[in-house]
Amino acid sequence: MGLRANPTQRQRRLGAELRRLRESSGMSAAEAGSFAGLGQAHMSHIETGRTAIPEAKLRALTTAYGCMDEPLVDALVAMGQATGKGWWLDFRESLDASAIDLAELEATASAHRTFQWVYVPGLLQTPEYMYALMRAGEPDASPAELDRGVEFRQRRQAVLVGDSPPIYHAVIHEAALHMQFVGAEVMRRQIEHLVEMARHPHVRIQILPFAAPAYPARFGTPFVFFESPVPALGTVYVEHPVSSPFLADQEHLTQFAEALDRLSTVALPPLEPQPESKFSAKKDSLGLVQHLLYIL
Known part of the structure; x- marks a missing residue:
């Protein structure tokens, strides 16, 4: 899948929230990427909204970050799955x-x-x-x-x-x-x-x-x-x-x-x-x- 040249506000926000959770946990991008089977560059693209993240990996990352807020995680999954078509x-x-x-x-x-x-x-x-x-x-x-x-x-x-x-x-x-x-x-x-x-x-x-x-x-x-x-x-x-x-x-x-x-x-x-x-x-x-x- 190619990188998005112009991520939407929703896509950028999803990436920013994942970055916020990672930084709050003290994990580096390299550590998070390794945990999810993703490279550091891939993690960077996810956190800037330039590429999508599958639901399973998103949930795995939030678990690794220690996020126990299920409504928040579900909302992030919904943001990731939204097509933006309207x-x-x-x-x-x-x-x-x-x-x-x-x-x-x-x-x-x-x-x-x-x-x-x-x-x-x-x-x-x-x-x-x-x-x-x-x-x-x-x-x-x-x-x-x-x-x-x-x-x-x-x-x-x-x-x-x-x-x-x-x-x-x-x-x-x-x-x-x-x-x-x-x-x-x-x-x-x-x-x-x-x-x-x-x-x-x-x-x-x-x-x-x-x-x-x-x-x-x-x-x-x-x-x-x-x-x-x-x-x-x-x-x-x-x-x-x-x-x-x-x-x-x-x-x-x-x-x-x-x-x-x-x-x-x-x-x-x-x-x-x-x-x-x-x-x-x-x-x-x-x-x-x-x-x-x-x-x-």
Whole structure:
């Protein structure tokens, strides 16, 4: 089997977790390779995600590393056996690898927790809003490229309305609802869409108002925390155009999880749509978006 030239995020993560377990055990790559009947170079390729590892050898290695966490080992086996084949492969030629990795991660996570302070989160955007955002951000893109980008984002959104959807929690800064790169009617429909999405029992949307007493996040960039049924396999996706957008070490996972908890605490209570005949007078997320709809 040839080496992978461009391993996916899932493949790199599997290798990184195996390397973490090996290093925690004190075994060298040569010792681990010898135990599993693999050469040191082969072990290096496994730990960088450049080649696959059979289930039997993976389980043998985790046993040698002293890992007694059966759910973690089973999750690693599942990562290794996953084909990565999904609708997102239709976009490989038109989008960069991190976008494809993001779609696969969204499809497999048990929960999405996100903070956005400039734009409405991608999975909650209307097509009109998407197009306006992409056109403003990529002025040299052709109409066909913009349409392709909108189509990709719409396909990603299906994860929230399909069978067994993940838990979705978004904290959105009020600033995102005042941006004028879209017209008033587009923004009105976008805000109305947020209210409709909040009707889903697995969707929780909070607004962080300008009047919030503090901005507790240490990070000045939007991010998504993807939770896994095995907590150690959570992943943070950071919207950054330069460095790797995926973070998986435990220190970062803890930092971002704590930031989300603080943001959720100071944000307004979640959107809880009322029957159409009722109006919310409470100081909560619904009351704020109703005010924004009034002044648009």
